[in-house]
Amino acid sequence: MSLQWWQGPCQPLDHVARAKAENRQQQLTKPAGSLGRLEALAIHLAALQGRERPSLDKLWIAIFAGDHGVVAEGISAYPQAVTGQMLANFVSGGAAISVLARQLDAALEVIDLGTAEPLPPLPGVRHLQVGAGTQNFARDPAMTHAQVMICLEAGRDSIQRARTVGCDLFVGGEMGIGNTTAAAALACWLLSCPASELAGPGTGLDDAGVAHKARVIDAALALHQARIDGPLQALIHLGGFEIAALTGAYLAAAQQGIAVLVDGFICSVAALLAVRLNPACRNWLLFAHHGAEPGHVRVLQALKAEPLLELGLRLGEGSGAALAVPLLRLACALHGQMATFAEAAVAERPN
Ligand SMILES: Cc1cc2ncn([C@H]3O[C@H](COP(=O)(O)O)[C@@H](O)[C@H]3O)c2cc1C
Numbered sequence: 271m272s273l274q275w276w277q278g279p280c281q282p283l284d285h286v287a288r289a290k291a292e293n294r295q296q297q298l299t300k301p302a303g304s305l306g307r308l309e310a311l312a313i314h315l316a317a318l319q320g321r322e323r324p325s326l327d328k329l330w331i332a333i334f335a336g337d338h339g340v341v342a343e344g345i346s347a348y349p350q351a352v353t354g355q356m357l358a359n360f361v362s363g364g365a366a367i368s369v370l371a372r373q374l375d376a377a378l379e380v381i382d383l384g385t386a387e388p389l390p391p392l393p394g395v396r397h398l399q400v401g402a403g404t405q406n407f408a409r410d411p412a413m414t415h416a417q418v419m420i421c422l423e424a425g426r427d428s429i430q431r432a433r434t435v436g437c438d439l440f441v442g443g444e445m446g447i448g449n450t451t452a453a454a455a456l457a458c459w460l461l462s463c464p465a466s467e468l469a470g471p472g473t474g475l476d477d478a479g480v481a482h483k484a485r486v487i488d489a490a491l492a493l494h495q496a497r498i499d500g501p502l503q504a505l506i507h508l509g510g511f512e513i514a515a516l517t518g519a520y521l522a523a524a525q526q527g528i529a530v531l532v533d534g535f536i537c538s539v540a541a542l543l544a545v546r547l548n549p550a551c552r553n554w555l556l557f558a559h560h561g562a563e564p565g566h567v568r569v570l571q572a573l574k575a576e577p578l579l580e581l582g583l584r585l586g587e588g589s590g591a592a593l594a595v596p597l598l599r600l601a602c603a604l605h606g607q608m609a610t611f612a613e614a615a616v617a618e619r620p621n
């Protein structure tokens with residue numbers, strides 16, 4: 271088979287910038303290593319951005335939304351219509367991510383990949399209508415090959431727009447009632463483990479609801495298993511439009527040399543898919559937080575991720591990643607603005 275676009279090379283890290291940043295860190299007026307992981311983060315960002323002093327001034331947040339046919343199985347605490355209603359809330363400024371984007375002075379774009387009930391055009395939303403949501407994967411493959419390709423490209427297109435405005439960091443977010451079920455099903459396939467280990471309450475299922483969700487996922491895995499021969503087929507059979515778009519965005523970001531901050535459970539599953547599709551993209555992914563959804567920690571472990579925050583978040587929308595941006599910005603500010611021992615005339619050597 272011919273090579274797919276996401277199999278093309280990812281940008282290499284800039285080892286010269288990394289070495290300069292490492293050298294600079296050693297000269298700053300503090301005991302060596304005293305800023306802990308913030309030091310390594312600034313150095314890694316230097317290697318990603320190709321400059322001794324990285325910065326995160328220009329932040330691009332893209333929210334991908336899509337509905338999920340598997341909602342018919344009663345796997346979410348909220349009705350499907352919330353997906354479309356939240357699209358309006360994102361652009362009118364009232365959603366959590368809208369508030370965070372304003373606070374961070376970030377660009378926020380909202381991409382509707384397809385809701386179950388078609389929406390009237392919403393100013394500020396890009397409507398792609400890949401389909402009226404996915405099919406119910408308890409019965410049928412979630413999407414077609416053509417649909418997964420359009421979604422992966424929708425993610426790539428967002429990265430292209432981010433690049434044209436000179437983005438320093440990309441944050442992807444998602445909205446789609448039912449998507450913790452799709453994400454858990456994908457994670458079960460990717461990690462070869464039963465749904466009882468990865469299914470969680472999502473928007474707020476009780477214990478019986480979580481047990482039902484796990485049974486739905488296990489049955490769907492059994493139904494599709496024989497036809498899933500890799501991560502792309504897993505996405506087609508078990509995925510969601512927004513999960514595929516996030517996967518495409520992460521892959522394209524690595525190919526175009528844009529650092530990524532990954533949000534919660536659903537985004538982390540998209541990141542694991544991206545790494546399985548093109549392992550070299552892993553270097554470009556930073557992980558924001560370890561959330562409350564039980565599958566999240568397992569997916570982070572598989573990615574060898576060291577998330578920055580642990581706040582019990584279970585919202586999605588890119589909110590956890592947005593919350594971690596100030597920490598990364600401060601790591602860059604310390605790295606870029608602290609005085610060196612020579613500049614401040616402070617004794618460099620310990621006794
Ligand atoms: C009002 C509201 C806003 C949200 N923003 C993100 N999610 C989050 O919850 C959904 C996944 O949970 P589940 O799989 O249990 O349906 C996704 O839309 C996710 O982004 C929301 C959910 C609700 C109800």
Ligand SMILES: O=C(O)c1cccnc1
Nearest residue numbers: 534535536561584585586
């Ligand atoms: O961690 C997440 O991304 C998450 C968890 C629950 C509901 N929505 C998103």
